[in-house]
Amino acid sequence: MxxxxxxxxxxxxxxxxxxxxxxxxxxxxxxxxxxxxxxxxxxxxxxxxxxxxxxxxxxxxxxxxxxxxxxxxxxxxxxxxxxxxxxxxxxxxxxxxxxxxxxxxxxxxNDACVADHALALMLALSHRLRESQMQMNAGSWAILTGADLYRKTVGIVGLGRIGRGVVQRLRGFEARILAVTGSPDEAWSRQMGVAHVELDELLASSDIVSLHAPLTRATRMLIDAAALARMKPTAILVNTARGGLVDDAALLDALQAGRLAGAGLDVFQSESDPSCMGVTNALIALPNVVATPHSGASxxxxxxxxxxxxxxxxxxxxxxxxxxxxxxxxxxxxxxxxx
CATH class of the missing domain: 3.40.50.720 (NAD(P)-binding Rossmann-like Domain)
Incomplete structure (x- = not known):
């Protein structure tokens, strides 16, 4: 040769x-x-x-x-x-x-590892792992009360390969699963116990909202200040998809004001827009944010x-x-x- x-x-x-x-x-x-x-x-x-x-x-x-x-x-x-x-x-x-x-x-x-990562963020936030370790590092062993993932209502935005993988994993927690997707597979959804709803209902009803949608013109800034205002103050937002799906400044404001319990973030607006880096740094400094550097697939x-x-x-x-x-x-x- x-x-x-x-x-x-x-x-x-x-x-x-x-x-x-x-x-x-x-x-x-x-x-x-x-x-x-x-x-x-x-x-x-x-x-x-x-x-x-x-x-x-x-x-x-x-x-x-x-x-x-x-x-x-x-x-x-x-x-x-x-x-x-x-x-x-x-x-x-x-x-x-x-x-x-x-x-x-x-x-x-990378479908399986990103789906695993989304579950890891849900569990870490529900059980307040970051907050607990921060307190222990500071010398306090006071117990923080967390929340179960078991039988919670989880909203999945986007039911592609990764979104479906998250659904499969959540069945082990007996979660009630709501979903927003462009083209629902009704037979698969019935088999998996997934209820298809409008985004407003998903946001208002979910204890955890997990994003698995592609970034398009239609989905850019899908989770903005108005969307965050529809969520429960006890709810958690997880984004392992794309940073542009979420208005990170609005998310920071909601977390700081106590209008949202926590966020698990593997992606950020600053990845494509360096001017947002200040918001990213403020987000990852919060005790109720578990952040990773776009490493869900790694x-x-x-x-x-x-x-x-x-x-x-x-x-x-x-x-x-x-x-x-x-x-x-x-x-x-x-x-x-x-x-």
Whole structure:
């Protein structure tokens, strides 16, 4: 096999396992792992830095970098952009298709770990784990009264793969489950005991509201000051989906005013809007907020799964095949073939 027959795949994500590197190597792909500055992710790389890394790349396994029309125009050799994850609001899919390239997502790789993470946040907040440890660190062993997750009413906003995984886990707690979703599967919902309601009813009735919707024009700022005002003052908000679903400033105000009992946050507005960083810092300082740095999908097992799916997508495209089911995001190959 000649070197000319081999393709270059650049990975701009941390935690890329040796087995997946071996899989790519076995399919004539040379893998180059980007050297990221300590503590930084690829979303913080400049366009110039990305062009330098990707100039000779045939495939790109990407995390949170912005995939813009301008960037793609500077990378004529690049054929496939494989997102290691499922969120794709930072990828200009129209530009991908128009420029004759392919974009994919890693469907199914991190569903289980994000669903687990959502449950972990629910339990941590209900049992006031952060508050208790903060008191103990300060020398007080006074017992704080928490709340059960058992038989509580939990509202699920978005019943995709992760939302359904949360529902399955909540059945073990005998929770009453309400849901808002764009296209309900009535048969599945009956089997799982899910009641479909309007958002206002879900907010007013739920002890916990857990967000699992994609970020679109319709869902941006879905949970704003008015929505938060509809929730019980004893309720908890959990967001493991996207930061733009929630008005973080309104959430901070509700928590500080005692109009909401707590929040579990894995995502923040400041991830896409640095001007919101002050609000993020104020949120994570609150004792009734359990926060993580968009790490819900970052289990060892979940990363291996998403690495492998992203790699399978890259190989499929480079070998002129079809990516795994549900993974194709944008496909400009036919357009490229006719130009």
């Amino acid at each position: 000649s070197d000319q027959a081999r393709r270059t795949v650049v990975v701009t994500q941390r935690f890329f396992d040796d087995e997946t590197v071996g899989y790519l190597n076995s399919h004539r792909c040379e893998v180059r792992l980007a050297e990221l500055p300590p503590g930084e992710a690829d979303g913080e790389l400049t366009e110039g830095a990305l062009v330098q890394m990707l100039a000779d790349a045939d495939g790109w396994i990407v995390g949170h970098a912005r995939v813009t029309r301008q960037l793609l125009g500077r990378l004529p050799r690049l054929q496939v952009i494989a997102r290691r994850g499922v969120g794709h609001e930072r990828i200009d899919t129209g530009a991908v298709a128009e420029l004759g390239k392919v974009a994919t997502i890693a469907v199914g790789g 289990t060892r097992e979940g990363l291996v799964r998403t690495n492998r799916i992203a790699a399978q997508c890259v190989v499929a495209v480079l070998e002129s095949g079809a990516p795994p089911p549900g993974c194709l995001l944008a496909d400009g190959r036919q357009r490229a073939a006719t130009t």
